[in-house]
Amino acid sequence: MDMEHENHEVHNMHNMDNMHDMDNMDMMNHGGHMMHMGDMSKKLKVAIILMIPLLLISPIAGFTILKFPGSEILQLILGTIIFFYSGTPFFSGAKGELKSRKPAMMMLITMGITVAYAYSVYATIMSLNGHMGMNFWFELATLIVIMLIGHLIEMKAIMGAGDALKDLASLVPKKAHLKSGKDVELSELKVGDLLLVKENEKIPADGLILSEALVDESMITGESRAVNKKTNDLVYGGSLNQNQPFEMKVTTLGKDSFLNQVAELVKKAQAQKSNLENMADRVAGYLFYAALIVGIFSLVFWTISSNFSFALLLAVSVFVIACPHALGLAVPLVVSRLTSISAKNGLLIQNRTSLEKINTIKYALMDKTGTLTDGKFIVRNVIDFTDETDILQIMAALEGSSTHPIAQSIVSAAKPLENLKVEAVENIPGVGIKGQVNQNFYQIVNYKYLRENQLSYDEQKIAQYLDLGLTISFLINEQQDVLGFIALGDSPKSDAKAFINGLLAQGITPVMLTGDNKETAQKIASALNIPEFRAELKPEDKAEIVKEYQKKAGVLFIGDGVNDSPALATATIGFAIGAGTSVAISTADVVLVNSNPSDVLDMINISKRMLRKMKQNLWFGAGYNIIAIPVAAGILYPFTGIYIDPLIAAVLMSISTVIVSINAMGLRYDKK
Numbered sequence: 001m002d003m004e005h006e007n008h009e010v011h012n013m014h015n016m017d018n019m020h021d022m023d024n025m026d027m028m029n030h031g032g033h034m035m036h037m038g039d040m041s042k043k044l045k046v047a048i049i050l051m052i053p054l055l056l057i058s059p060i061a062g063f064t065i066l067k068f069p070g071s072e073i074l075q076l077i078l079g080t081i082i083f084f085y086s087g088t089p090f091f092s093g094a095k096g097e098l099k100s101r102k103p104a105m106m107m108l109i110t111m112g113i114t115v116a117y118a119y120s121v122y123a124t125i126m127s128l129n130g131h132m133g134m135n136f137w138f139e140l141a142t143l144i145v146i147m148l149i150g151h152l153i154e155m156k157a158i159m160g161a162g163d164a165l166k167d168l169a170s171l172v173p174k175k176a177h178l179k180s181g182k183d184v185e186l187s188e189l190k191v192g193d194l195l196l197v198k199e200n201e202k203i204p205a206d207g208l209i210l211s212e213a214l215v216d217e218s219m220i221t222g223e224s225r226a227v228n229k230k231t232n233d234l235v236y237g238g239s240l241n242q243n244q245p246f247e248m249k250v251t252t253l254g255k256d257s258f259l260n261q262v263a264e265l266v267k268k269a270q271a272q273k274s275n276l277e278n279m280a281d282r283v284a285g286y287l288f289y290a291a292l293i294v295g296i297f298s299l300v301f302w303t304i305s306s307n308f309s310f311a312l313l314l315a316v317s318v319f320v321i322a323c324p325h326a327l328g329l330a331v332p333l334v335v336s337r338l339t340s341i342s343a344k345n346g347l348l349i350q351n352r353t354s355l356e357k358i359n360t361i362k363y364a365l366m367d368k369t370g371t372l373t374d375g376k377f378i379v380r381n382v383i384d385f386t387d388e389t390d391i392l393q394i395m396a397a398l399e400g401s402s403t404h405p406i407a408q409s410i411v412s413a414a415k416p417l418e419n420l421k422v423e424a425v426e427n428i429p430g431v432g433i434k435g436q437v438n439q440n441f442y443q444i445v446n447y448k449y450l451r452e453n454q455l456s457y458d459e460q461k462i463a464q465y466l467d468l469g470l471t472i473s474f475l476i477n478e479q480q481d482v483l484g485f486i487a488l489g490d491s492p493k494s495d496a497k498a499f500i501n502g503l504l505a506q507g508i509t510p511v512m513l514t515g516d517n518k519e520t521a522q523k524i525a526s527a528l529n530i531p532e533f534r535a536e537l538k539p540e541d542k543a544e545i546v547k548e549y550q551k552k553a554g555v556l557f558i559g560d561g562v563n564d565s566p567a568l569a570t571a572t573i574g575f576a577i578g579a580g581t582s583v584a585i586s587t588a589d590v591v592l593v594n595s596n597p598s599d600v601l602d603m604i605n606i607s608k609r610m611l612r613k614m615k616q617n618l619w620f621g622a623g624y625n626i627i628a629i630p631v632a633a634g635i636l637y638p639f640t641g642i643y644i645d646p647l648i649a650a651v652l653m654s655i656s657t658v659i660v661s662i663n664a665m666g667l668r669y670d671k672k
């Protein structure tokens, strides 16, 4: 690896803080506008300072506190400065919206303040020429002030909700101690460096530990227990060394580090747009046109039936109150909460949009080996029909390169291999493995293969192992003679039963799908109380069965193996076991970091709450306008005398976004 490249990656890691800010910018970028918080607060301060003299010299409800020659010119000057200086965030926002041909909230605000400004200039010129008229200078100033405050509050709210990434970034310490005694910046670290990690310090990078230590990884994996690390175990940058100093060797840095990958996932999950969100965007677009039409209509109507300046006032209110901020934030705010809550519960969301389908779920299809069982097979018995060969040796030789859990247990049960020559090894999906050992061709096959190919075998000898619910792997030669078999077993995970019961309690039917034999499947199913199961499946069968169930309702799939990936991709929501194969992990919607199937129950509950919050927010964000726009247009005025001043309209608009963000923050979840 060339050094420059590597340094660049490390640099990326350091920039995680910036990355976080950029993310928020993206969110604020809804209608194509971008605002800077610091800039905005300066513009707000200027507007507030100029607003005070304006308050004294402007007519408010027909009464002016201070009147002196030239005071009208002064109003014009102050108002113009406020409009052109403090109003710019809205203008540039509107420009962006026009460019992307999606007129929305910034356009509405710009229309509102521009109408108010133009009319005030006109009224001031008229009154200088002796015509009396009402002007909006004070309204204009307060409107801009409140809009700026509203948007500042809202930006802060988003930042608060989006803290997940910042929390992750702050986990990594700034410096690392080299074993040689020197302290270096993280950016100077290289793969292979030996580091010293002191007691109660954060681990600076991913690497192999060279002694023993107790490490708290809760901030990364969500696992609350401290993990006892032994020599050559992996430790992750960002976790906490709890008891004694240790040395470690750096293995991964920067972009490839575990923490950075988590951060990337969080970022991706937040950037995805779901159906609900696209709907919100569309409604926000419609609101612009609705406000435009209603605004113009009320302008014409009230000019005819009342007077022009009252008509203008109401038109401005309509534009301002319709600003669909609450709508635009309804979903993103809930999403930021979702990602951080889930991460704390050991759930990594890779594709959150599928979680919105949670209420359709009626079936949970799951794999057996590695998902419900721990996938650590133990060889129980080796039955060798031959005299001249050691079948365990041959089988271990064939399995040497396989990642299948059965393969790994056979390899570890065998004595260290003698000089066997292993060639042309090939997996037989759903069956086993084949290849040559010392020039002789062999296959490892399962029980199903034996029956389907009608090989002769001693049924009696097998029956007792099947009764025990063991998995059996047979060794056959080129002539398809059965040379012997190995009976293996693994045991259910400790929380598998709680998981199944949890699903049943939620009205979700668990179904086990396995490549293993029927007898083993039956044993596990009845031990765990699983009502339906299918066994002896080929890898492609699992996805087909998922489709079959999907005709009836939404389907969850939980799996770990290569043979589970098609099903994971097909399912409505796919969950991969964190300790599973990388293929399974990359196709899943959610990764169970702690490899406990029962964490799926947490995700179900969190998703349901998330969906409820999103819907509440969308209804509120859209519903508020159904009432607010007509009232702002003066519909109540003829009967009750009630109308909405632009100032009040701006306050209501801000309050509506605050309500939406408070509601989103209310998304909480505590594991029972």
Ligand SMILES: Nc1ncnc2c1ncn2[C@@H]1O[C@H](COP(=O)(O)OP(=O)(O)OP(=O)(O)O)[C@@H](O)[C@H]1O
Residues within 6 Å of the ligand: 367, 368, 369, 370, 399, 402, 404, 406, 407, 428, 429, 430, 431, 432, 433, 444, 445, 446, 447, 471, 472, 473, 513, 514, 515, 516, 517, 537, 538, 539, 561, 563
């Ligand atoms: N490398 C292998 N060595 C021995 N047997 C194998 C091997 N690969 C597959 N098999 C046989 O094929 C069957 C199906 O394998 P597959 O990987 O599809 O499912 P599985 O991992 O056993 O079970 P599950 O689907 O529950 O995870 C296994 O039960 C086993 O009998």
Ligand SMILES: [Cu+]
Residues within 6 Å of the ligand: 105, 323, 324, 325, 326, 653
């Ligand atoms: Cu707004």
Ligand SMILES: [Mg+2]
Residues within 6 Å of the ligand: 367, 368, 369, 370, 371, 559, 560, 561, 564
């Ligand atoms: Mg499996």
